[in-house]
Amino acid sequence: MVILLMICTCTYVQSQTSLLDRNKTGVLGIFWKAARIGERLSPYVSLACICMGISLLMPAK
Template sequence: MTALFNFQSLLLVILLLICTSSYAHYVFPGIMDRNKDGVFGIFWKAARIGERLSPYVSICCVLMAISIFMGQ
């Protein structure tokens, strides 16, 4: 089953996108800030979400890890 049809997998993909984009913006801020529009703007927006809501994103990551661990 793909991540589009499984809600837990979709949430995991979104969390990984937010965390990866935040880290990439921290390491390469110039590249991320140049691409605010278009397709690459999604990564810039995800980086902003990760920076501004970092406590909530980290709590969601921990909860997702626990739910995946308990499911296996």
């Protein structure tokens, strides 16, 4: 869940600002890579977000 939310957040930040373009290497490069994953695999990421939302709304048995 945390990784999926990080990918979605990084993709959103990348689309709004160019903040992540400066940090392509190093530790902060992880966020740039997450933004690239979100941009290139957006149908799969959105499907995973929908599945995560449904699983959170379903009561645990």
